Amino acid sequence: MMKSINPATGEEIATHEPLTPAQIDAALDRATATSATWRTTPIAERTALLIALADAYHAHRDRLARMATLExxxxxxxxxxxxxxxxxxxRHYAQAGPAMLDGGSIPLAAGGKADYVWLPIGPVLAVMPWNFPYWQVVRFLAPCILAGNVGLLKHASNVQGVAALMQEMMGVAGAPEGLFQNLPIRSDAVAAIIADDRVAAVTLTGSEGAGRAVAEQAGRALKKVVLELGGADPFIVMPSADLDAAVKQAVTARVQNSGQSCICGKRMIVHADIYDAFLDRFSAAMAAVKAGDPFDPATDMGPLSSEEQRRTVQEQIWKMQAAGATLIGGEALPGPGAYMTAGILTDVPTDPALMGEEIFGPIAMLFKAADIDDAIAIANTIPFGLGSSVWTTDEAEEARFVRDVQAGMTAVNQMLASAPEAPFGGVKRSGHGRELGPFGLHEFMNLKSVYRAG
Known part of the structure; x- marks a missing residue:
């Protein structure tokens, strides 16, 4: 049995019965049958469905949002x-997507040419987390539909209400049965689905451990896999930066979604010349963050996703304190709900094992850098490389950061945020492959060459 529990109150919202093996088998049969017809459905019909889905989500906006807040x-x-x-x-994939599917032609030195076309590959399994329960799925689902593939969703156990609503929205939009199926299953059922010949590929957003397991299972089955595994992203501030703007965005990075975002800066790396000024402003702004009822418009930050998640963050804090770090704020709040205040850890040792801890909560790690070389070295010390944010008005410094910070994405003088138009993904242990943009669309398509004489 899977339970949805309101982290603001600790109260149970609903229980969800996992699918039986027979039900999973039937779902895979439906996916296979739908794939056979959807892959040849005209692109105009695919884009029409995307527009209908956009309209459905907009029409049910309040209801969908409330479920995410509750769960x-x-x-x-x-x-x-x-x-x-x-x-x-x-809407982006409906409007810009058809051009992404255009093929082309390459002349061959030996004569003739090779045309290339983009073709669907079939059912794709998505294993998704709870932190952005709609967005994480849609950034896989929208290109999946456009490509002519079909989707299978294994969502996190604590957001099964969201998963069910996403399934419902497919019906509201008039999607063919089997085009997208929510599979309420436990993690131990995933390996068999990946191994099944009816599944063509898998995409996962989650922890490093989950990524290793899914990559191993996909490797055994010789299937394509895209992994987004998070990280402890650097947020580098240099003396030329607009300090007030950097502080404001650093606070947002740490308290947005209660600090439970993969790509928001977690390690604030500040040049020594402005370190004290940054810390003064940053600590005051973090202390002013209001944690409380997530339905209250005046609230800045709701609870963490669960009591278990809050406990994990606390244990990470204690580990760093034992290693010599100093905590400012970051306390668990009494009473019901998994609430805690925003906090800062200073004097954190530059130990990769500590800095590589992704604190999935409203806690920032603060480091002092002697110069740009030191800032880059601190940024790159950890084994992860998802995103990064750099703050400087010096063009030479910007070029160094873009070239030398080991990350799949870098934001300049702004907090990193994903966008439907741009590729999303990391390097090193933050995963491989890309989502979004044309690159995310092409990850799960067959780039087929067609050789022609003359």
């Missing part, structure tokens, strides 16, 4: 913004 604790205004982002992604 994982994000503020209602954050949940509403997440729905709006999903609507934008559906």
């Amino acid at each position: 994982m604790g994000k503020t209602l205004k954050s949940a509403l913004a997440e729905i709006d982002k999903c609507v934008a992604a559906f």
Whole structure:
């Protein structure tokens, strides 16, 4: 039995019975049958469905957002913004997507040419987390539909209400049965689905451990896999930066979604010349963050997703304190709900084992860098490389950061945020492959060459 528990109150919302093996088998049969027809469906019909999905999400915006707030604790205004982002992604692939599917022709030195075309590959399994429960799925689903593939969703156990609503929205939009199926299953059922010949590929957003397991299972089955595994992203601030803007965005990075975002800066690496000024402003701004009822418009930050998640963050803090770090704020709040205040860890040892801890909560790690070389060295010390944010008005410094910070994405003078138009993904242990943009669309397509004489 899977349970949805409101992290703001600790109260049980609903229980969900996992699918039986027979039900999973039937779902895979439906996916296979639908794949056979959807792959040849005209692109105009695929884009029409994407527009219908955008309309459905917009029409049910409040209801969808409330479920996310109830199940994982994000503020209602954050949940509403997440729905709006999903609507934008559906519309983007409907409008810009057909051009992404255009093939081309390459002349051959020996004569003739090779045309190339993009073709669907079949059912794709998505294993998705709870932190952005709609957006994480839509950034796989929208290109999946456009490509002519079909989707299977294994969502996190604590957001099964969200998963069920996503399934419902497919019906509202008039999607063919089997085009997208929510599979309420436990993690131990995933390996058999990946191994099944009816599944063509798998995409996962989650922990490093989950990524290793899924990559190993996909490797045994010789199937394509895309992994987004998070990280402890650097947020580098240099003396030429607009300090007030950097501080404001650093606070947002740490308290947005209660600090439970893969790509928001977690390690604030600040040049020694401005370190004290940054810390003064940053600590005051973090202390002013209001944690409370996620349905209250005045709330800045809701609870963490669960009591278990709050305990994990606390244990990470204690480990760093034992190694010599100093905590400012970051306390668990009494009473019901998995609440805690925003906090900062200073004097954290530059030990990769410590700095590589992804604190999935409203806690920042603060480091002092002697110069740009030191800042880059601190940024690259850890084994992860998802995103990064750099703050400088010096063009030479910007070029160094873009070239030398080991990350799949870098934001300049802004907090990193994903967008439907741009490729999303990391390097090193943050995973491989890309989502979004044309690159995410092509990850799960067959690039087929057609050789022609003359």
